[in-house]
Amino acid sequence: MEKRQATIKDVAVAAGVSFKTVSRVLNQEPNVRQELQDRVRAAAAALGYVPNIAARDLAGGRSFLIGLMFDNPSEAYIGQAQTGAITRCRETGHLLIVEPLDSADDTQRTLDSILSHLRVDGLILTPPVCDNPMVLEAIERAGVRYVRIGPDRDLDRAPFVAMDDVAAACDLTRHLLDLGHRDIGFIKGHPDHGATSRRLEGFLRAMTEAGLTVAPERIQPGAFSFESGMEAAETLLSGPSRPTAIFASNDDMALGVMSAASRAGFSVPGDLSVAGFDDSPAAQMAWPQLTTIRQPVAAMSAAAVDMLVEARAPGRVREPIANRWLGYQLIARGSTAPPKRP
Amino acid sequence: MEKRQATIKDVAVAAGVSFKTVSRVLNQEPNVRQELQDRVRAAAAALGYVPNIAARDLAGGRSFLIGLMFDNPSEAYIGQAQTGAITRCRETGHLLIVEPLDSADDTQRTLDSILSHLRVDGLILTPPVCDNPMVLEAIERAGVRYVRIGPDRDLDRAPFVAMDDVAAACDLTRHLLDLGHRDIGFIKGHPDHGATSRRLEGFLRAMTEAGLTVAPERIQPGAFSFESGMEAAETLLSGPSRPTAIFASNDDMALGVMSAASRAGFSVPGDLSVAGFDDSPAAQMAWPQLTTIRQPVAAMSAAAVDMLVEARAPGRVREPIANRWLGYQLIARGSTAPPKRP
DNA sequence: ATGAAAGCGCTAACAC
DNA sequence: GTGTTAGCGCTTTCAT
Numbered sequence: 001m002e003k004r005q006a007t008i009k010d011v012a013v014a015a016g017v018s019f020k021t022v023s024r025v026l027n028q029e030p031n032v033r034q035e036l037q038d039r040v041r042a043a044a045a046a047l048g049y050v051p052n053i054a055a056r057d058l059a060g061g062r063s064f065l066i067g068l069m070f071d072n073p074s075e076a077y078i079g080q081a082q083t084g085a086i087t088r089c090r091e092t093g094h095l096l097i098v099e100p101l102d103s104a105d106d107t108q109r110t111l112d113s114i115l116s117h118l119r120v121d122g123l124i125l126t127p128p129v130c131d132n133p134m135v136l137e138a139i140e141r142a143g144v145r146y147v148r149i150g151p152d153r154d155l156d157r158a159p160f161v162a163m164d165d166v167a168a169a170c171d172l173t174r175h176l177l178d179l180g181h182r183d184i185g186f187i188k189g190h191p192d193h194g195a196t197s198r199r200l201e202g203f204l205r206a207m208t209e210a211g212l213t214v215a216p217e218r219i220q221p222g223a224f225s226f227e228s229g230m231e232a233a234e235t236l237l238s239g240p241s242r243p244t245a246i247f248a249s250n251d252d253m254a255l256g257v258m259s260a261a262s263r264a265g266f267s268v269p270g271d272l273s274v275a276g277f278d279d280s281p282a283a284q285m286a287w288p289q290l291t292t293i294r295q296p297v298a299a300m301s302a303a304a305v306d307m308l309v310e311a312r313a314p315g316r317v318r319e320p321i322a323n324r325w326l327g328y329q330l331i332a333r334g335s336t337a338p339p340k341r342p
Numbered sequence: 343m344e345k346r347q348a349t350i351k352d353v354a355v356a357a358g359v360s361f362k363t364v365s366r367v368l369n370q371e372p373n374v375r376q377e378l379q380d381r382v383r384a385a386a387a388a389l390g391y392v393p394n395i396a397a398r399d400l401a402g403g404r405s406f407l408i409g410l411m412f413d414n415p416s417e418a419y420i421g422q423a424q425t426g427a428i429t430r431c432r433e434t435g436h437l438l439i440v441e442p443l444d445s446a447d448d449t450q451r452t453l454d455s456i457l458s459h460l461r462v463d464g465l466i467l468t469p470p471v472c473d474n475p476m477v478l479e480a481i482e483r484a485g486v487r488y489v490r491i492g493p494d495r496d497l498d499r500a501p502f503v504a505m506d507d508v509a510a511a512c513d514l515t516r517h518l519l520d521l522g523h524r525d526i527g528f529i530k531g532h533p534d535h536g537a538t539s540r541r542l543e544g545f546l547r548a549m550t551e552a553g554l555t556v557a558p559e560r561i562q563p564g565a566f567s568f569e570s571g572m573e574a575a576e577t578l579l580s581g582p583s584r585p586t587a588i589f590a591s592n593d594d595m596a597l598g599v600m601s602a603a604s605r606a607g608f609s610v611p612g613d614l615s616v617a618g619f620d621d622s623p624a625a626q627m628a629w630p631q632l633t634t635i636r637q638p639v640a641a642m643s644a645a646a647v648d649m650l651v652e653a654r655a656p657g658r659v660r661e662p663i664a665n666r667w668l669g670y671q672l673i674a675r676g677s678t679a680p681p682k683r684p
Numbered sequence: 685a686t687g688a689a690a691g692c693g694c695t696a697a698c699a700c
Numbered sequence: 701g702t703g704t705t706a707g708c709g710c711t712t713t714c715a716t
Binding site: 048050052053054055057058063065075076078079082083086090093095096097098099100102113114116117118119 | 390392394395396397399400405407417418420421424425428432435437438439440441442444455456458459460461
């Protein structure tokens, strides 16, 4: 059988101080002499002391639990989000609770029930739940603090961590420019999504910075679907002159572009370079593989944990959490190459 | 701001009893008159009372946290396991904690650290961590109760929930027999895996029950890999007489069989029926789609939660947890059909 | 069958 | 700077 876990009092006795001083050291509160801090830490280490979460919760109102709420069709995305969150949680002494939501049964009652039993210091929401009004309302009603990952709407409603879509689109466009492309088509995303305008903005900025102007017909509407990418590509490739590269606002549309291109007799990347966005699993299955932008999912959820934990640090006033914009990763693969005719 | 959460005392006042009686009702302890039970429950419901987990933990030593530890390459498997576990956790008032392990950094120190901070009522282990000796030792050292899902080795070491491989293999064989097959080849799995012999046993049992004898050359070795399936199929299909169906001990090998068959000029299922095991994602992507056995992953993790929760029910002596064998699902798809020549 | 008292391990106010 | 005194909300004794 196990020996009884050491408590804060055991540490206090071993260090020759009052147990309150131990508490101060553990919580990094000010007003403890360096010498005592060292003694306390040494004693804690020697005893293998681990604070009792339940007691800290009961007395201090902090559960040291972080919740991850999701309702995402992509298992891979969830896996990355969990990994990133748990890694940071371990560093901060928190535990990660998962709360998968099944859009089917998410009645208001179910949500309220889940939330009333949930006792976390903060909740992380991934897309698309992070944009679900009913969920957000339930969480706010329950008075739980939350951080959204890559939200699409209502950016002022709550703190979030997101990828810098503008910079990423800018960078991806520069990749095409560096390859030698000058005439680049762009396919917009679904108009309801916030990312749509940000990606367009990044594209235009890079083009402008390169001293290029973009003809209006080079910018086609899309809807983030394979079909919409195909249709847009047909339009872009049918005119009297055609672009040497197409930047689709996501991978699904980029795949549609590749399909339309091959049907029209153009080879990728020989006759046409194609770039996507998201690095979805399909991006690697396509042939040639898609050049795209990968979201830093693990880093985003890790950052979300940080934001939540910091917001509840001892002696912290309840001030608003600042949003964070994280870097992305440009994945250059086979679907982009220098244009044949300069 | 939120109103203060109702406590057990509020419920007691509302119900006109002592708060200890409320505690008894909530914990389903004996010795409370039915009338009082009803009154307490009504009061609790009216106040929207939810027990404080931290307080229960501190006083009673139960955290109402269940941990799910995994290190599994298959995101889909993990997703199902999580869904099944969380569903049951919600019913029992528990929270689910995830502990992904990264085989790379699982030093003994890391494991001990993780486990010392983990404060759960029980741990669920999925394959392959559930067969990792270092992990099991660390958990036992930490004195944490655990249940394994689909373990492969050391079945007596700790309670587990598993699929009945023998029955499933038996059933899948019967499916082939019912289709009219009499000469069936079998490809064994990797010799190190416990499932290997169980699946063979099920196959042989069904054949025997059908009054058939199996020639030794109809049973080929394999290693659960695509290549080993291919090689085994080449052997099975090259002899003077060939089976009309092949039962591979997992999907990867079944896919190898299909590949070898088409290379040898046999069509599936026209000339040869092929059955696999596992219902891996690839089983649906193949053409024709694979007839196979699906493991009840979600049901298994739900059962694991049950076993853990029941073991800690109030007034429960610490008696051993009984293992559970769960049903499987036979997924009949296009790769199996009646034989051409009877 | 019910209630009263004690205390789980810690943090939050206060003292000194 | 450091220690003391109260609880947090519940379960556990132990009375009755």
